[in-house]
Amino acid sequence: MLVRELVGHHLDENDGVGPSELCVVGDADQSIYAFRGATIRNIEDFERDYPDATTILLEQNYRSTQTILNAANSVIARNTGRREKRLWTEEGEGELIVGYVADNEHDEARFVAEEIDALADSEGLKYGDVAVFYRTNNSSRALEEVFIRAGIPYKVVGGVRFYERREIRDIVAYLRVLDNPGDSVSMRRILNTPRRGIGDRAEACVAVYAENTGANFNDALQAAAEGRVPMLNSRSEKAIASFVEMLDSLRAKLDDELGDLVEAVLERTGYRRELEASGDPQDLARLDNLNELVSVAHEFSTDLANARALAEQGEGEPVDEDIPDTGVLAQFLERVSLVADADEIPEDGAGVVTMMTLHTAKGLEFPAVFVTGWEDGMFPHMRALGDPNELSEERRLAYVGITRARKRLYLSRAKVRSSWGQPMLNPESRFLREIPEDLINWRRVEQPSSSLSAPVGNAGAGAQPSDDHPGARRPRHPRQVRAGPGRGGLGRGRIGDVTDRLRQCGSGQADAQSRAGAKALRLAPASRTGRQRSGLGAPAQSQQVAAVGRYGEQQGRRGSGENRRTERCLEAGEEEHRDTEDEQRRRTG
Known part of the structure; x- marks a missing residue:
């Protein structure tokens, strides 16, 4: 007014x-x-x-090529009730968009790293010319680990690195205390996290007792639980006693599968319950990050068990008997420390790869852009599938992501993606299907039968798609990529050195399972791919995913309600998609 x-x-x-x-x-x-x-x-x-x-109407675009703009126009045109406009440019058609169907998030991250390296080799782009976008912050973890191993410098804009996020550091601190009760730094971090009535004064009383008696902080907590710490009121004693009892109950689970142990920490401490009860959207993002941590733990446990089984059968790297077995938890914490404490790689004039969510990317532009996670349930987000208004906003988010690219655009999706330690089969994003076929050069496509996705030649080297995918009918612009070192030491050789190891994460584990046999099944209880918590896609084939042994009935029980909710969201979302397809056909005659 x-x-x-x-x-x-x-x-x-x-x-x-x-x-x-x-x-x-x-x-x-x-x-x-x-x-x-x-x-x-x-x-x-x-x-x-x-x-x-x-x-x-300001329809002329001065940033992107016409191919990129055509893709953006096609996606956003599906939104109803919008003012009709089409972006155009005088920059020329440009290169085709590159598409890639990965086996899982690790394969997707490997592809991104290889392509960044190839861009440096063949097109002279610097790291600072490249951006990687994802729908939610938890999706950065697999990319970060691959970049660290490959020596690719990066920065996370609008957030912090995965293992530096508060909720991840909290749960890792719990794991450190379970592995080493004498870790007083970690113990004091988790003492009142989440809040359990142990205030600063109570902590100070315990610390003074430890200093006066020469005990470590853990022993002082035991004394406090037994009422032997002076000046500590009864309420604090009771809270500390409950905390000590909780840690003892968690230590009894140290022989459990690592992912189950992390789940137990989240449940027993009340950490997950506190986030679920919060109405803060940031707490929902923290839950997604904890979901990713559980998946990391399951993957690590399975990888380690498979490696041991193969070594015992003489097919993997031999186990050095002189190196003591410190246990799965200790080895996991060592790996987390190596990744979290990795030194920042010097820029040496090439800049760093920029990683951010799609929301953060608004208003920015880069010569080369990778947009990952094009799966229903990921992008568009699961929460939007049953709400037409939210789905329209997700489509606008896709429009924003696509139009950040100036010259080169890469769109990738994973057939299988881990969630709470289970492989989730997600269908192709409806937004990806809305892009005309002739705009995308598929480097790797999904096979309908025996395997999750089949490599077409060498992924990332301008290979052609197979004939059983619609992308095979699209015009192709293959290009050769040099092997060997690139500018400033950015060559494909560096990526090649880690590619085989990275492939063992996810799809490569299936090969390990088939060789290791029954022994691996006993050693590596992992998730059952037939159980579909999300209701997305069809059951995975046993040879497609590292599905060795059993994960446990707990996930299935907890997932059944979510499965029903997801099915309802998918039905509503697919109905909306069919309606927009009918409308598009009517408009085009």
Whole structure:
């Protein structure tokens, strides 16, 4: 109302004041912050609120190639009720978009790393010219680990590195205490996390007792639980006793599978329960990160068990008997430390790869852009599948991500992605299906039968897709990629050195299973791929995923309710997609 009064016409022509004017610039196709309270109606209803306004469509784009703009136009055109406009440019058609269907998130991350290296070799791009986008922050973990191993410098914009995130450091601190009760730094971090009534004064009393008696902090806590610490009130004693009892019960699970142990920590400490009860969207993101940590633990346990089984059969790297077996948990914590404490790789003039969520990417641009996770349930997000308004916003988010690229655009998806330690089979994103076939050069495609996805030649080297995928009919622009070192030591050789090891994460584990046989099944209890917590896709084949042994009935019970909710979301989302397809066919005749 105030704005309307300010821009209203003056009725008195003799007051010497000219008519008020208002200029507004906005793009309804880039309205992506509804979760912050923004509403697209401010733009969509502007012409209705001000019928005398003159609208000028700014359709010429000075950033991207026409191929990239055509993809963005095709996706956003599916949103109903929008003002019709199509971006165009004088920059030329440009290169085709590159598509890749990965076995899992590790294969997807490996592909991204290889392509970044290839861009440095063949096209002279610097690391600072490249950006990697993902829908949610927890998706950065697999990419970060691959980049660290491959020596690719990176920065996470709008967030922190995976193992530096508060919730990850909290749970890792619990694991450190379980492995080494004498770790006083970790013990004091988790003492009142989440809050359990052990305040600063109680902690100070325990610390003074430890200093006066020469005991470590853990022994002082035991003394406090037994009522032997002076000046500690009964309420604090009871809270500390409950904390000590909880740690003892968790230590009894140290022989459990590592992923199950992490799950037990989340449940027994109440950490997950506190986040689930919160209405803060950031706490939902923290839950996603903890989900990823559980998956990391399951993968590590399975990898280690398979490696041991193969070594015993003489097919893997031999086990050095002189090196003591420190246990799965200790080895996992050592790996986490190596990744978390990895030194920042010097830029040496080439800059660093930028990693960020799609929301953070708005307003930015890069010569080369990778957008990962094009799967229903990931992007669009699971929460949007049953809500047409949220699905429209997710489509606008796809539009924003695509139009960040200036010259080169890469779109990738994973057939299988881990969630709470289980392999989740997600269908291709409906947004990816909305991009015309002739705009994408598929480097690797999904096979409908025996394997998750089949490599077409050498992935990342301009290979052709197979004939059983629609992408085989698309025009191709194959290019050769040099082997050997690249500019500034960025050559493909560095990636090649780690490729085989990275492939063992996920799909490569299936080969390990087939060789290790029954011994691996006994050593490596892992997730059962037939159990579909999300309701997405069809059951995985045993030879496709590292599905050795059993994961346990707990996940299945907890997932059954979510499975039913997800099925309802998918049905609603697919119905919306069919409606938009029918509308598109009517528009095109």
